Amino acid sequence: MLLWLTHSHGWLIDMREVLVLGVGMRRFGRFPDLSFEELVRPAVELALADAGMSFKDVQTAFCGVVNSGLYDSRRVVQQFGWTGIPIHSVVQASGSSAAAFRLAYWTVASGIFETALVVGYEKMPKGMLRGTVSPGRSHLDVMGLDPIPGRVALEMKKRMARFGESPEMYAAVAAQASWYAARNEQAHYQEEHTIEDVLNSPMIADPLTLYMCCPVSDGASAVLIASDSWAEQGDTSRAVKIAGSICASPEVEDLVGGPGADIGGDFKAGNLTRKLSHRLYESAGIGPEDIDVAQVHDPFTMATLVAVEALGFCEEGEGGRFVAEGNLGPKGRVPANTDGGLLCKGHPMGATGTAQVAEIVKQLRGEAGERQVPNAPRVGLAQNSGAGLINIHLLKK
Amino acid sequence: MTTARISLEPLVLRIGNRPEDDVLLASLCTRCSRYFFPQRAYCGACAERTTETVELSGRGTLASFTRVHRKPEYSLIDPPYLLAEVTAQEGPRIYSVLVGDGDTEPAIGDEVRLRTVEVQKSEEGVAVVAYAFARVAD
Numbered sequence: 001m002l003l004w005l006t007h008s009h010g011w012l013i014d015m016r017e018v019l020v021l022g023v024g025m026r027r028f029g030r031f032p033d034l035s036f037e038e039l040v041r042p043a044v045e046l047a048l049a050d051a052g053m054s055f056k057d058v059q060t061a062f063c064g065v066v067n068s069g070l071y072d073s074r075r076v077v078q079q080f081g082w083t084g085i086p087i088h089s090v091v092q093a094s095g096s097s098a099a100a101f102r103l104a105y106w107t108v109a110s111g112i113f114e115t116a117l118v119v120g121y122e123k124m125p126k127g128m129l130r131g132t133v134s135p136g137r138s139h140l141d142v143m144g145l146d147p148i149p150g151r152v153a154l155e156m157k158k159r160m161a162r163f164g165e166s167p168e169m170y171a172a173v174a175a176q177a178s179w180y181a182a183r184n185e186q187a188h189y190q191e192e193h194t195i196e197d198v199l200n201s202p203m204i205a206d207p208l209t210l211y212m213c214c215p216v217s218d219g220a221s222a223v224l225i226a227s228d229s230w231a232e233q234g235d236t237s238r239a240v241k242i243a244g245s246i247c248a249s250p251e252v253e254d255l256v257g258g259p260g261a262d263i264g265g266d267f268k269a270g271n272l273t274r275k276l277s278h279r280l281y282e283s284a285g286i287g288p289e290d291i292d293v294a295q296v297h298d299p300f301t302m303a304t305l306v307a308v309e310a311l312g313f314c315e316e317g318e319g320g321r322f323v324a325e326g327n328l329g330p331k332g333r334v335p336a337n338t339d340g341g342l343l344c345k346g347h348p349m350g351a352t353g354t355a356q357v358a359e360i361v362k363q364l365r366g367e368a369g370e371r372q373v374p375n376a377p378r379v380g381l382a383q384n385s386g387a388g389l390i391n392i393h394l395l396k397k
Numbered sequence: 398m399t400t401a402r403i404s405l406e407p408l409v410l411r412i413g414n415r416p417e418d419d420v421l422l423a424s425l426c427t428r429c430s431r432y433f434f435p436q437r438a439y440c441g442a443c444a445e446r447t448t449e450t451v452e453l454s455g456r457g458t459l460a461s462f463t464r465v466h467r468k469p470e471y472s473l474i475d476p477p478y479l480l481a482e483v484t485a486q487e488g489p490r491i492y493s494v495l496v497g498d499g500d501t502e503p504a505i506g507d508e509v510r511l512r513t514v515e516v517q518k519s520e521e522g523v524a525v526v527a528y529a530f531a532r533v534a535d
Contacts, residue, residue, distance in 0.1 A: 127470055136471045139406055142516055143527050144465060144472035145492045150480045153463035161505055205463045205480065252442040257482055257490030258434040259409055 004279040005106070006248045012283070015109035017228040019239040020395065022051025023358035027186040028219035028346030031123070036068065040076040040121045040220040047117070047222040052234055055080040058224070059113040062104040063089045064097025064120040065350035076119060094299060094342075095386020096120065097221070098353025102245040102391050104225060109242070114230035120355065121220040122348035128204070129299070140260040149213055151256075152300045153205035155268050159302065160207070162317070167207040169320035171198035173301035174211050174343055176328050181340025183370040188217045188346030212301040217346030221355040240361045243284050243379075243394040246276045250388045264388025267303055270310025272390045273383055277311045280381075280394055288312030292377030293363045294336040295356035297385045298343050304328070307383055308336065335373040338363055349386075356382040357393060364397040405516060405527040409435050411452070412513075412526055419513040421455060421528055423489060424448035434489035455511030457483040457530070462495055462503050473516050483509055483530050493528065497535030508533040 005011045024046025031039060048055060063073040073089035090100040097120025104116035128147040140146045159165045175195050181187035193201075193211050201210040231239060250264025254271055266272045281287055288311055296307035305319030313334045314322040322328075328336040339345045339359040342352060360380035362368045380395045404410045404419075413419045424433040426440035428447045433440070440447045462481040468474075479495035481503075495503060496512055512531040515524045 128467060130469065137406075139409055139527055140492075141469075141471040142405060142473050143494050143529070144469045144474040144476075144478060145480065145494070147465065147467070147469045149467075150463060150465050150469075151492070153465075154461040154480065154482045157461045157463060157505070203464075203466050205465045205467075208463075252431075255433075255441060257492045259406070260435075260492065 002283060003244050004246055004283045006246060007275045007279045008248055008251070016111060018105055018109045018225050018242045019228055019231045019236060020223060020242060020357065020361050021226050021231055021239055022047040022049070022053060022224040023361045024048070024050060024222045025186045025355060025358050026220045028188040028217040028348060028351070030216075031218045034218070036072045036076050036121060036123070037079045039123065039218065040119055040222070041079065043121075043220040043222040044080065044117070044119060047224050051224040053115070053224055056083060057115055058083070058085060058117045059115045060085050060104070060107065061087045061117040061119065062100035063087070064092070064100035064118070064353055065089065065122055066091055066093060066096055067122060067125060068350070076121060077117070092389055093387035094297065094347065094349045094352055095384045095389055095391050096350040096353060098356065098382070098384035098386065098391040098393070099247065099389070101223060101353055101357055101393065102247055105242050105245050108225055108227050115224065115226040118223045118225070118354050119220065120222070120351035120353055122350035123218040124216045124348055126216060138259065146260060147205075149208055149300065150205045152267065152302055153208040156207055156302050159305070163320065165305070165320035167199060168195055169305075169324050170207065170212050170301040171195040172324045173298070173304045174198045176323060176326070177298065177337050177341040177343040179329070180338050180371050181344030184339050184345060187340040187344055188215050189340065189344040208300065214299045214342040214347035217348045219346060219348040219351045219355070221351045221358050223354045223357050238365050240364050241396045243396045244280050245391065245393045246280045247389065247391045248272055248276055254388070266385055266388055266390055267306060270306040273307060273310035273385075273392070276390055276392050277383070280392055284394055286379065290379050291334055291381050293338060293360060293373045293380045294334050295339070295341070295359055295382040296336055297383055298337055298341045299347050301343065303385075304337065304341070308334070311381070311383060330371070330373055338368065338371050338373060353384050353391065356384060357395070360395050364395060401523045402526050403523055405525050410513065410526065410528045416513055419511065419526065419528070420452040421491070421511060423451055423453050423487065425451045432485070432487045432489045434485065434491055454486050457485040457491065457509050459495070459503055459505055459507040459509050459532070460484045460490065461505060479503070481509070481530060493530045495531065496529045497531040499535070501534075503532060
């Protein structure tokens, strides 16, 4: 299978086929009393059972996590057995386990290992998301320039001026996500929020309200993958094929204002998502119109609009209207964030990437219950952004 | 006698003899003429060590603004405060607090200018100074 791995140096590689055999989730929420092992255990157990695999079948493991101690990644994996396998830990902000999944996929697809376990887990600190690591000594901290909700609100104001978007459109994104979350027993928020509920929730940074932001959640998710030749020793009737996974870091055009962490500008205009999804579609021989279900990175409602435009589901500047018209709903043109998204399912950073993959897999298998996308979806896409680094995966039944 | 003043971040803000002499520092690539704020040793576009430190004029326009209602951890600024994105005259984007009289609501495109503010006093009575922007109209 010929695949693009990134766009910047034209790397087109012949990879072998890899299948997702199992997925598992722990409900996202607040679990201050759980250890990381306890947090992760049910997610991995569910994934192993789902795949019909034993931990002894796992040849390597990749963890995605941000806030964790020195030994935690090893412990969350080795609680299932000291089998001596290589274990890797990826720290990539909100994209940690999206990157872990992609590395696991590349590793199996290139023939190094036959199977891999990918685990995402996180216990989130309280308060607004921020990017710095040297607290209290910089303009960024002292002058209150760092909170990501503030930076997102600045972009919302620009989009309102440029495209005529309204706070109601931003609220419609959250309302749609909550509709799905209310039908997902693993989501942090279990109730539906109307557009009015979202608009009337506390103001964080105008026009961004509390319900336009993801909640502060803990959680874990796991995915098991295998080469098709290894998988074919068993039952592959429920397996989902990985049809591509692509990533890149921001380019100089995506530089955002200073001072501070050089986060990329993809949250502003989706330039990197646009370039990468184009490559991904190209190597799969499909177009955006062929995507039956999508998970896009939506820690704030504006990110959904940027993503649906950049992925080619609608024209630039049309995202607000596209969502308000119900196109991400179960009967819309591209049902998206069908597990409630980061917005309502929750966003324990390290656990998000593998949770997105888990939801696509459930949808493609037709096992998503009340929130199942109709007409047997066959092609799913997960787009994730971590510190400006974009990972996009394409999955096919 | 004037109070001693020091910069919160000397690589970002250079303190002058008087507050009106304070300047923001940036990098200019001698090869491709791009400006970067804050400073960086390597040009982001050329990926070479071709930058030199330059002073910004401190003039710019308001690209966007929002009123932040929560207090970020470690911040010495009390909410609600105006967070702004300024397009410097030389090109780079600068995140800043917007200070001023606040009699009228700002608008995207308003002209703004550097206005440094004292954020802390050390035990020795030295003023720690940070950068902010204010509308020219204020």
